[in-house]
Amino acid sequence: MPELPEVETVVRELHKKLVSRTIKSVNVRASKLIGIGPAGLGNKRSPFVKTTGDKQETIDKGRIFERLLKGKRVLSVRRRAKLLIFSLSGNYILLVHLKMTGQFIFEDKVLKKKTGSKYRILNKLTAPLVQLPGKHTHVIFKFQDGATLYYNDVRKFSYLKLIKAAELSQVAEINEYGPEPLSRGFTLAIFLEVSKKASKKVTIKQFLMDNSVVVGIGNIYSDEILFQAGVRPERLVLGITNQELRKIYSQIGPVLKKGIKAKGSSVGDFIRTDGTWGAMGKYHFVYGRRKLPCKVCGSIIESIKLGGRTGSYCPHCQK
């Protein structure tokens, strides 16, 4: 699952590539990923919307999405937490959450010539090259200059939601997000204060992964932050000293920034917008390194189940 450094990588790359480009056409092949308006998509994820008023109709959301996006120009691409925010001409905003396996591949003429539209969309050396659009390509954006943006999602948990710019404040998920870890607003005082209010059974790894505490930190970066801080993932938040909390806090920014600099970690399924891989995986100290020697002390990295997640740690470097 992409975390903050991976989403930030996608945002920076798409901002550079898409700004000032105009959408010529959109082809939605899986309408259940599409939302129209600020409301949630619901568990059923119906591909249809019903219109209200005198003339009630059932309309495929994909067709509305295609019609509304045609001719729109991309003004900017940014993010809040792990939600991508595309500002478009005509006062529209496209919100995209990649969830587990959503991915964008942007192909201009140069890249198309180089790759023949074939990409290793699953991030494994053994994964086959897939010709795009493939069976996991659910939305295809064509631009006026001939470039194409493919949206793939193997597991289909992601969504693309089109709203009016004025509706941004009504988007529930945005209103629920806690502070951005790389913002000035995320201070040590706030972190310490929130940690005192943690519930009894919450471990420090779960706490770091809680979007209401701080956004964008998932399995990979919580493991790496705790390694740098020397604290084991299964420790209960309420049992961690202020000094240790300070250490953890002080590692959040540097670890995430290192991930961004490496263009994300492709140990999961993440790939960059040109189909290449992020390099952060080589710099991991603990995540994905169970049974391998610690890069600092040589002890064997261990792992522990915490809820549905696995935390990896060095039994010597982390207390």
Ligand SMILES: [Zn+2]
């Ligand atoms: Zn160690």
